Amino acid sequence: MSNQTKSQFVAVASITSELTAVMVVAREISLAAANAKAIAFRAGDKAKGFQPITDFINELAKETIELVTNINVSALLLYRVTVNEYRRTSAYNKFQQAAKLADNAVYAKSMQAPVNNAKLRMEECQRQFKRDVALLLGQLETVMHHARAARVIAANSRIEASQAGEYLQSLQAVAESVDKAAHTIHDNVQRCRRALSVYRNN
Template sequence: MRSSTSSQFVAVASIAAELNAVLQVAKEISLAAANAKAIAFRAGEKAKGFKPITDFINELAKDTMAVVNRINADTLNLYRLTVAEQRMREANRHFDLAVAAAAGARHADSLLRVRETARQQAEACHGEFSIHVDDLLNQLSGILYPARAARVIAANSRIEASQAGEYLQSLQAVAESVDRAAQIINEKVSKCRGALVAISAGYAQGNQGQL
């Protein structure tokens, strides 16, 4: 059980690190949108079609940051649940030893009741943990949509940039940075989802026969 819980700690920490990377990339997208807007303003009519695209890119970045911040809060709850369950499992282990040592003693039944209460608390923690994992998986799916949309926008940005004359390279660089950032977000989110699925599977397997 300890190795299983240790794996959970590592996985949750890994998810938090990946989400922090997503947050930083989303901030970079927002900055790229601001730079593109300034370039489009200087380009005037040559980049007329690029201006609304920069607003859309910025909105996508803000939406992504908002979702990541919410998920970070839920990831912290997942960490707390992992800590709580570790303590409960350790308490159960001590109760099992105490019950075994008190076998045949006059008030041994009272230990059985306390042990059962601790076991029920561990079951409740198990259920809450599973709910949080499922919720996080759904929220992570929500990040993938703006990442895909950003790639489509990047493609459209390249087309619009081709009309911008001497500003072509600057605006194309923005399109490339947005596309690259969207790919990174997709990779990071996929890693988070993989870690959550692994946690869920390992958690279920590690708890079979222990509840």
């Protein structure tokens, strides 16, 4: 197995691991939204401005979970393409070796067609890998956008929480948990993007 192929396997495996962590954090945001909704309901008019924010938090969490689910599917497809690329590269190398060994044989020229065919199949797989990487990077960028939006919502949540009287600490704790979760998602997704961006222009 070439170093390039090994690094592709490692990249895809690390992405899967990071996305699992993102999914856990997105579910935590969803729970935070449910807690915030209950607190805002109890606070009544004191947390009037906080109530619609809880809906935004919950919607954002749901969308992030859906996005990560789709990205996991894309990561699995990328893994399969990596496996295919490894197999086709191995086949091409073997055909090349066989062609070299048969260089002086009577029917040496008959080896050229299988070598060319194996090369075409390998190159198509490499192009597919690049296309899938580009798709995955686009999906990850959307998750990054959601993480940035969650941080903005967390900042607004703190402002609204300051008006909530005795419920201030409870609502600020929700805002902090959303901000922390958004920061974690951002960092995890950034690591995914770094792992993939190496292959975008290769």
